[in-house]
Amino acid sequence: xxxxxxxxxxxxxxxxxxxxxxxxxxNECKRGEEYVIQEMKNAKRILTTTVFIEGEQRMLPVKxxxxxxxxxxxxxxxxxxxxKARLPVKRGDVIYKTSTGINIIATRSMEKKxx
Amino acid sequence: xxxxxxxxxxxxxxxxxPAGLAASLKAxxxxxxxxxxxxxxxxxxxxxxxxxFGNFIFGKMLTGPEYAEHFIERARDAGIDIRVxxxxxxxxxxxxxxxxxxxxxxxxxxxxxxAMGCRERSRCQILIPGTRPAGIxxxxxxxxxxxxxxxxxxxxVVILGSGDVGLMMARRLTLEGAEVEGVYEIMPKPGGLIRNxxxxxxxxxxxxxxxxxxxxxKGKKRLEGVVVAKVNEAMKPIKGTERFIPCDCLxxxxxxxxxxxxxxxxxxxxxxxxxxxxxxxxxxxSVEGVFACGNxxxxxxxxxxxxxxxxxxxxxxxxxxxxxxxxIRKGKVIAGENVRYVVPQILRGMExxxxxxxxxxEMENVKLIVSGKKTFEKKYRIVRPAEMVKVKVNADILxxxxxxxxxxx
Ligand SMILES: Cc1cc2nc3c(=O)[nH]c(=O)nc-3n(C[C@H](O)[C@H](O)[C@H](O)COP(=O)(O)OP(=O)(O)OC[C@H]3O[C@@H](n4cnc5c(N)ncnc54)[C@H](O)[C@@H]3O)c2cc1C
Ligand code: SF4
Numbered sequence: 001x002x003x004x005x006x007x008x009x010x011x012x013x014x015x016x017x018x019x020x021x022x023x024x025x026x027n028e029c030k031r032g033e034e035y036v037i038q039e040m041k042n043a044k045r046i047l048t049t050t051v052f053i054e055g056e057q058r059m060l061p062v063k064x065x066x067x068x069x070x071x072x073x074x075x076x077x078x079x080x081x082x083x084k085a086r087l088p089v090k091r092g093d094v095i096y097k098t099s100t101g102i103n104i105i106a107t108r109s110m111e112k113k114x115x
Numbered sequence: 116x117x118x119x120x121x122x123x124x125x126x127x128x129x130x131x132x133p134a135g136l137a138a139s140l141k142a143x144x145x146x147x148x149x150x151x152x153x154x155x156x157x158x159x160x161x162x163x164x165x166x167x168f169g170n171f172i173f174g175k176m177l178t179g180p181e182y183a184e185h186f187i188e189r190a191r192d193a194g195i196d197i198r199v200x201x202x203x204x205x206x207x208x209x210x211x212x213x214x215x216x217x218x219x220x221x222x223x224x225x226x227x228x229x230a231m232g233c234r235e236r237s238r239c240q241i242l243i244p245g246t247r248p249a250g251i252x253x254x255x256x257x258x259x260x261x262x263x264x265x266x267x268x269x270x271x272v273v274i275l276g277s278g279d280v281g282l283m284m285a286r287r288l289t290l291e292g293a294e295v296e297g298v299y300e301i302m303p304k305p306g307g308l309i310r311n312x313x314x315x316x317x318x319x320x321x322x323x324x325x326x327x328x329x330x331x332x333k334g335k336k337r338l339e340g341v342v343v344a345k346v347n348e349a350m351k352p353i354k355g356t357e358r359f360i361p362c363d364c365l366x367x368x369x370x371x372x373x374x375x376x377x378x379x380x381x382x383x384x385x386x387x388x389x390x391x392x393x394x395x396x397x398x399x400x401s402v403e404g405v406f407a408c409g410n411x412x413x414x415x416x417x418x419x420x421x422x423x424x425x426x427x428x429x430x431x432x433x434x435x436x437x438x439x440x441x442x443i444r445k446g447k448v449i450a451g452e453n454v455r456y457v458v459p460q461i462l463r464g465m466e467x468x469x470x471x472x473x474x475x476x477e478m479e480n481v482k483l484i485v486s487g488k489k490t491f492e493k494k495y496r497i498v499r500p501a502e503m504v505k506v507k508v509n510a511d512i513l514x515x516x517x518x519x520x521x522x523x524x
Binding site (some may be wrong): 007008009010011012014016045046048049050052057058059061063070073074077091107108109 | 161164165166167170176178179180181183184261262263264265290291292308309310312313314318416417502
């Protein structure tokens with residue numbers, strides 16, 4: 001007998017999903033099932049953070065273009081602390097390739113500040 | 116230097132967050148629109164870099180800036196007269212005075228859309244005693260410091276309040292290398308969505324202390340620590356449970372209040388429960404030709420609902436400006452049992468309505484009952500104060516002078 005409880009984080013509904021003897025219950029949609037299977041195998045998350053911008057005081061918001069294994073997120077943050085983006089950028093531009101193979105992309109477009 | 120001066124616009128939208136952007140876009144289908152924003156377009160979304168936006172409108176989770184940019188691009192293409200860095204100072208009738216880089220503008224308009232969003236509750240509004248050292252921030256200010264300006268507010272942090280913003284900040288600070296000692300919540304349940312408790316606290320082993328509050332603040336120039344204590348059912352601190360936590364940063368994530376100085380100036384009637392303008396289902400306020408949408412009306416959990424409200428306000432402001440809007444004020448909606456507030460509060464009573472309501476307390480297996488000319492019932496497995504309840508009601512139930520909404524077991 002095995003029983004485990006999860007809360008699906010794939011949408012604001014936040015279904016409570018119970019897994020008992022390989023049976024998955026409580027998810028309101030298919031994404032919940034996929035989430036639980038992934039969570040039991042290897043929990044992964046999208047990373048959202050910011051990076052520095054060359055010659056500017058403000059930060060550029062970025063995210064991982066795919067999910068990163070949870071335990072590697074801290075390493076990614078360490079790598080990203082050294083990154084400096086160059087303006088202008090467009091939303092979706094690849095800003096950095098992490099050692100996990102997942103790209104970090106810009107989540108907004110930004111022009112250079114006018115002098 | 117003084118390119119300012121007198122101008123005219125069919126509609127003026129005040130505030131360029133998701134509400135104002137959606138309203139401007141819709142309104143521009145009817146007449147010329149001027150959008151005034153004191154900072155940059157996107158509003159609070161530009162500092163909400165996490166993903167969690169647009170699940171219902173886009174069918175996927177976007178970050179705040181991504182969600183905003185979709186609408187900003189469309190607003191630029193729609194030929195809207197967008198003026199950023201422009202603060203509205205005063206509204207008198209349908210005359211608006213704003214100040215921006217071009218000097219002082221005086222704009223005459225036919226219709227106004229209020230979309231100023233909300234601001235945060237601060238320490239004085241929740242009455243924490245103690246000294247006033249540096250190192251105490253509201254969650255939104257801290258979010259802006261880290262995500263936009265790249266400045267860390269502290270190294271060892273205590274967070275008061277477990278709403279979504281507090282939860283997000285706990286994760287963000289941890290990722291950036293700070294130590295979050297814990298999140299303290301005065302209520303017996305977390306204030307934010309459960310998914311955020313999971314992905315922000317559980318993922319990073321950050322403890323959540325329910326039924327706790329901060330009772331004292333220590334430190335002279337810089338914060339040196341806070342005293343937390345358990346609270347009883349009446350939310351009063353329990354003697355003997357006090358605990359000192361050394362920290363250099365306290366984050367207050369204790370809620371938002373609609374920003375309604377301008378609305379009051381115009382004479383718009385304010386609902387004491389929502390702290391926002393009283394509106395009907397077309398988002399018209401008590402002042403004719405003045406519409407309102409988004410967090411200025413009531414604090415929303417989901418930006419998708421803000422966009423929808425913005426579109427309704429924009430469409431009807433547009434119709435008003437071209438003389439195709441008839442003002443009707445027929446029924447009113449009463450917030451009944453276990454209902455803290457309902458929006459809209461006033462009904463024209465002729466069309467189907469989506470009512471938004473917040474419950475007072477968490478309840479399981481409840482019925483939501485709408486009683487008007489007829490009665491309508493809907494079952495819910497669970498209702499929580501942290502999650503807005505949305506219910507679509509048919510016009511034939513609403514054609515009555517008084518409609519009441521109750522949530523009972
Ligand atoms: C910190 C925080 C985190 C959130 N996280 C999430 C989330 O994860 N998921 C989700 O779906 N929703 C989230 N929300 C909710 C959602 O972002 C808001 O409901 C939404 O942004 C509200 O939009 P708005 O346009 O009403 O207000 P805002 O975005 O606040 O925009 C109001 C705009 O009006 C401008 N303004 C105000 N006064 C004036 C004036 N006098 N003159 C000119 N301009 C003025 C302001 O500068 C601002 O740009 C969050 C909200 C906050 C505050
Ligand atoms: S199972 Fe589906 S509906 Fe439930 S939280 Fe996950 S994504 Fe949302």
